[in-house]
Amino acid sequence: MDTTILLFLLQDGLTNGAIYALLGLALVLVFAVTRVIFVPQGEFVAYGALTLATFDAGRAPGTAWLGLAFGLAATASELSSERRRVGLRRLLQSLASTTAVPLLAAAAAFIVAPMRPPSWISVLLTLAIIVPMGPNLYRIAFRPLADGSVLTLFIASIGVHFAMTGLGLVFFGAEGVRARPLSDLVFSVGPIPVTGQTLFVYAATILAMTALALFFGRALLGKALIATAMNRLGARLVGVRTEMSGRLAFALAALIGALSGVLIAPMTTIYYDTGFLIGLKGFIAAIIGALASYPVTALAALAVGIIESLASFFASNFKEAIVFTLIIPVLLWLSLAHGPADAEEGH
Amino acid sequence: MNAPLLEISDLHVAYGKVEAVTGVDIAVAEGAIITVIGANGAGKTTLLNAIMGVLPSRGGIRFAGEAIDQTPLESRVTGGMCLVPERRELFSGMAVEDNLLLGGFLRTRVERAQTQEEVFTRFPRLKERRRQLAGTLSGGERQMLAMGRALMARPKLLMLDEPSLGLAPRIVADVFEIVGALRDSGVSILLVEQNARAALRLADHAYVMELGCVVMQGKASEMIADKRIIETYLGGTHNADLA
Ligand SMILES: Nc1ncnc2c1ncn2[C@@H]1O[C@H](COP(=O)(O)OP(=O)(O)O)[C@@H](O)[C@H]1O
Ligand SMILES: [Mg+2]
Numbered sequence: 385m386d387t388t389i390l391l392f393l394l395q396d397g398l399t400n401g402a403i404y405a406l407l408g409l410a411l412v413l414v415f416a417v418t419r420v421i422f423v424p425q426g427e428f429v430a431y432g433a434l435t436l437a438t439f440d441a442g443r444a445p446g447t448a449w450l451g452l453a454f455g456l457a458a459t460a461s462e463l464s465s466e467r468r469r470v471g472l473r474r475l476l477q478s479l480a481s482t483t484a485v486p487l488l489a490a491a492a493a494f495i496v497a498p499m500r501p502p503s504w505i506s507v508l509l510t511l512a513i514i515v516p517m518g519p520n521l522y523r524i525a526f527r528p529l530a531d532g533s534v535l536t537l538f539i540a541s542i543g544v545h546f547a548m549t550g551l552g553l554v555f556f557g558a559e560g561v562r563a564r565p566l567s568d569l570v571f572s573v574g575p576i577p578v579t580g581q582t583l584f585v586y587a588a589t590i591l592a593m594t595a596l597a598l599f600f601g602r603a604l605l606g607k608a609l610i611a612t613a614m615n616r617l618g619a620r621l622v623g624v625r626t627e628m629s630g631r632l633a634f635a636l637a638a639l640i641g642a643l644s645g646v647l648i649a650p651m652t653t654i655y656y657d658t659g660f661l662i663g664l665k666g667f668i669a670a671i672i673g674a675l676a677s678y679p680v681t682a683l684a685a686l687a688v689g690i691i692e693s694l695a696s697f698f699a700s701n702f703k704e705a706i707v708f709t710l711i712i713p714v715l716l717w718l719s720l721a722h723g724p725a726d727a728e729e730g731h
Numbered sequence: 732m733n734a735p736l737l738e739i740s741d742l743h744v745a746y747g748k749v750e751a752v753t754g755v756d757i758a759v760a761e762g763a764i765i766t767v768i769g770a771n772g773a774g775k776t777t778l779l780n781a782i783m784g785v786l787p788s789r790g791g792i793r794f795a796g797e798a799i800d801q802t803p804l805e806s807r808v809t810g811g812m813c814l815v816p817e818r819r820e821l822f823s824g825m826a827v828e829d830n831l832l833l834g835g836f837l838r839t840r841v842e843r844a845q846t847q848e849e850v851f852t853r854f855p856r857l858k859e860r861r862r863q864l865a866g867t868l869s870g871g872e873r874q875m876l877a878m879g880r881a882l883m884a885r886p887k888l889l890m891l892d893e894p895s896l897g898l899a900p901r902i903v904a905d906v907f908e909i910v911g912a913l914r915d916s917g918v919s920i921l922l923v924e925q926n927a928r929a930a931l932r933l934a935d936h937a938y939v940m941e942l943g944c945v946v947m948q949g950k951a952s953e954m955i956a957d958k959r960i961i962e963t964y965l966g967g968t969h970n971a972d973l974a
Contacts, residue, residue, distance in 0.1 A: 604832065604833075604836065607825070607829055607832065607833060608833060608836060610822075610824075610825065611822050611825070611833050614822045614823070614824050614825065615820050615821070615822055615823075617785065617816070617820050618820035618821060618822055619822075619833070620785075620804050620805055620808075621783075621785075621804070621808065621813070621814055621816065621820060622808065622833050622834050622835075622836045622837075622880065622883075622884060623805050623808035623809060623836050623837040623884065624805070624833070624836055625805045
């Protein structure tokens with residue numbers, strides 16, 4: 385094997401690794417704030433990619449309807465949990481927070497899709513459709529269980545994963561699709577060709593991570609999220625609603641998922657169930673970071689991407705096996721270093 | 732006279748089937764320090780947590796003229812109640828400054844900056860340690876941070892659960908002095924203490940709790956003068972066998 389191939393593999397691995405890093409960070413964030421191990425993270429990737437591809441084909445995506453349905457279900461869940469009688473005003477207020485954005489996004493999708501909009505408009509519409517699904521999903525499936533154990537939440541999470549995969553099949557069918565690249569640019573650095581799309585991946589990853597770092601380091605709302613993760617009761621006592629933190633964490637996770645989907649849609653063929661495997665690789669990185677460390681997770685994700693890429697060249701049949709076997713020594717090391725994981729330490 | 736700021740009537744709080752607070756009535760007048768004293772295990776913490784909404788309860792809780800027994804904890808914070816809990820519940824992995832900042836989560840940026848200055852004036856120690864992680868503070872400093880964080884919310888009613896717990900006597904005196912100064916600045920205070928003498932010296936009105944019930948109440952100045960009360964309910968032997 386020559387250096388050209390190695391460089392090519394490294395570049396490929398780094399590109400995928402960047403995506404895994406984003407997903408891993410989302411998993412760490414969601415777990416820290418809500419104690420949910422967010423299995424459906426990958427579904428947001430698939431939904432993002434498939435929604436974008438549907439726009440490219442000139443059609444309005446079925447996820448627009450699904451987003452609306454999620455919004456209405458979230459309002460139903462929210463209002464049914466309230467002990468007081470619900471007035472019209474409260475109903476409208478709830479709809480505004482759950483259904484307004486999905487409604488606008490769906491309307492825009494149906495008007496704009498047949499006009500074959502430029503890529504960036506399709507991307508924005510995709511995000512507007514997918515992102516609100518995150519907080520609404522939290523409200524429907526996880527908020528009612530918020531006092532449950534990590535295991536209860538995990539089981540709910542698996543349920544949501546299967547439901548979303550099934551809905552993906554309904555709305556997108558079993559065929560794989562690829563979206564148009566955001567740019568047709570190709571140039572070479574030394575011997576390896578670099579596409580505009582990979583540059584987008586790097587730029588978006590760096591941008592997203594910087595934005596997250598600023599959000600958590602500077603913004604009051606970001607600090608409120610960390611506070612909820614650190615001490616739920618303490619956060620409630622200063623007036624930070626657990627529900628608000630949960631919704632925000634899920635919105636960020638959905639945003640990261642949909643963004644990843646949009647970025648990889650032009651690079652690989654995506655099926656309704658592709659998201660799970662992609663999310664799982666982000667999950668490996670998050671586990672290596674012990675579901676707690678953002679920097680370790682990001683680095684581990686890059687390593688996972690590179691190992692996967694090398695494995696696909698040297699032993700392509702075992703590519704996934706090699707990647708997932710990685711987790712065993714890591715778990716061993718973690719359990720030896722920290723003793724049995726105590727995820728329930730609660731407040 | 733005006734209606735009290737906080738009015739508790741026939742409050743019951745249970746852990747599972749066991750009632751830890753049974754039919755308590757308490758009132759906090761505006762601008763006063765009210766203290767609830769009693770031995771370890773009497774139900775003082777349970778009472779405060781129920782008033783704040785940390786624990787569910789049965790009975791009447793009226794605050795600033797409104798029934799709030801069905802209101803969630805966070806809305807009670809919005810309404811102007813604030814609790815410094817027994818375990819402090821600080822954000823230990825965050826800087827002192829960020830803990831304070833979050834205390835003012837519901838306030839505007841201007842209010843936060845202003846209140847932070849006031850807190851730093853009251854607790855110069857916190858200003859010195861503003862960039863230090865809360866988890867690395869000493870017991871006294873943690874208590875000051877917990878009170879500072881609560882003040883950042885600009886509460887109408889501040890509830891303190893054993894602010895003297897685990898502190899050296901000199902620091903206890905400081906803390907009590909600050910509580911007195913807070914009352915003088917217009918904050919109403921509900922103070923729960925095991926340190927009965929210090930609490931009675933500071934308070935306007937006092938309630939004595941025993942086994943989940945209020946067994947006695949009165950003007951703090953009269954109670955502290957009555958040696959019998961101190962001995963019966965707060966004296967050494969009684970304390971020791973419950974502790
Ligand atoms: N989380 C809990 N679960 C069950 N019982 C509790 C719990 N917390 C306190 N208790 C019981 O409730 C009673 C009152 O406790 P507490 O309110 O902490 O008293 P105090 O603050 O006056 O020391 C005690 O008998 C205690 O054992
Ligand atoms: Mg107590």
